[in-house]
Amino acid sequence: MEINQINVEEIVKQILSEMKGGPVTSSQTPSTNMPKTSKVALLTGKQKIEVREYPIPEIGDDEMLVKVEGCGVCGTDVHEYKGDPFGLIPVVLGHEGSGQIIKMGKNIKRDSMGKVVNLGDKIVTCVIPCGHCDACLNTPSRTNLCENTGIYGLISDDETHLNGWFSEYLVVRKGSTFFTVNDMDLDSRLLIEPAAVVVHAVERAKTTGLLKFNSKVVVQGCGPIGLLLISVVRTLGVENIIAIDGDDARLSMAKEMGATDTINFMNHKGIDALVGAVKDATNGLGADFAFQCTGVPVAAANVWKFVKRGGGLCEVGFFVDNGDCTINPHYDICNKEITLVGSWVYSPQDYPITFDFIKRAKSIGLPLEKLITHRYTIDEMNEAMETNMKQLGIKVVFINDKF
Structure with a gap:
């Protein structure tokens, strides 16, 4: 086998890295592999994504350049695509991504779990906490509540341009939290971020002491978040899970993810009939605990009525302002003495738990890979968004066909 000079240098670097127990802290990759420009799917107006090409900037000592493998399309992406509720346009969306480190600054040594980082590692990103607000200073385990948090895919376009995962390359900035995920396949990596949303919600629910075998x-709600939530609860050993949705195909998938009973709310006229169906599935009492995973105000009002006296509730589904809902404080809260927790995104501490969840779910036969139903290239991102809005599948993803 012929070994050229570049190969020899790379082999020596790898050996030295392993001997020292740390990464080779280089900001360069072999010149034959270094790109000059990157395509991005830039949201330039409401329901208008344009493919642009920008020069790849120089990488600083605390930054990384990542070649994007792919990224899931989230409901938050769709909200921004439809109406720009966050005021981010122009913006490169995408926060459920995975990619490979191809260039890194000399100060990058370990990921947010303390694992040694090397060129070629596959990573996912988490939040970028500001480090100086009340949440960062006083509750560091809850940086999801950071008042100035940054999330890739929700950063307005600037001189860097490569700020979201709907791109061929991503610049990982100083202060970012990220994790190496070399031991997972691509489909699993693309489910990590939404799974972390769910893991955070379940960890919040566990604080009530009401989740037991x-x-x-x-x-309630069997989109990607609801289906993943069913699978998380199932991996915890909970045997009785009732899924509620208006789509039979999604309810069928809920069964595969671990639900024991399903209720199609379209088959029940009025809230009383729907509550009756829930009680029929829970020995006439109602749920010990309920998770609300839709962004629909009427659903957020209905879910209180599914919970029995002394039960608990976690609101998962409102990440943008979808409007108010009406509840009765006496009947819905006080009379039943319900324990309520809210859940907001995730913190870096949720990611290690998420990795274990995905491995555990697969080990007990839950087919998480079936959640990914549609795949699009960077030139098809408008179509990807439209598919998601029409709810034609479950999890829609962008795949970088140049990887």
Whole structure:
């Protein structure tokens, strides 16, 4: 086998890295592999994504350049695509991504779990905490509440341009939290971020002390978040999970993810009939705990009525302002003495738990890979968004066909 000079240098660097127990802290990759420009899917107006090409900037000592493998399309992306509620346009969306480090600054040594980082590692990103707000200073385990948090894919376009995962390359900035995920396949890596949303919600629910092996749990809404939530609860050993949705195909998938009973709300006229169906599935009492995973105000009002006296509720589904809902404080809260927790995104501490969840789910036969139903290239991102808005599949993803 012929070994050229570049190969020899790379082999020596790798050996030295392993001997020292740390990464080779280089900001360069072999010149034959270094790109000059990157395509991005830039949201330039409401429901208008344009493919642009920008020069790749120089990488600083605390930054990385990542070649994007792919990224899931989130409901938050769709909200921004439809109406720009965050005021980010122009913006490169995409925060459910995975990619490979091809260039890194000399100060990059370990990921947010303390694992040694090397060129070629596959990574996912988490939040970029500001480090100086009240949440960062006083509750560092809850940086999801950071008042100035940054998330790739929700950063307005600037001189860097490569700020979201709907791109061929991503610049990972100083202060970012990120994790190496070399031991997972691509489909699993693309499910990590939404799974972390769910893991955070379940960790919040566990603080109530109401999730037990014999708990009867209702999950309302069987989109990607609801389906992943069903699978997380199932991996915890909960045997009685009731899924509620208006789509039979999604309810069928809920069964595959671990639901024991399903209720199609379209088959029940009025809230009383729907509550009756829930009680029929829970020995006439109602749920011990319920997770609300839709962004629909009427659903957020209905879910309170599914919970039995002394039960608990976690609101998962409102990440943008979808409007108010109406509840009765006496009947819905006080009379039943319900324990409520809210859930907001995730913190870096949720990611290690998420990795274990995905491995555990697969080990017990939950087919998480079936959640990914549609794949699009960077030139097809408008179509990807439209597919998501029409709810034609479950998890829509962008795949970088240049990887």
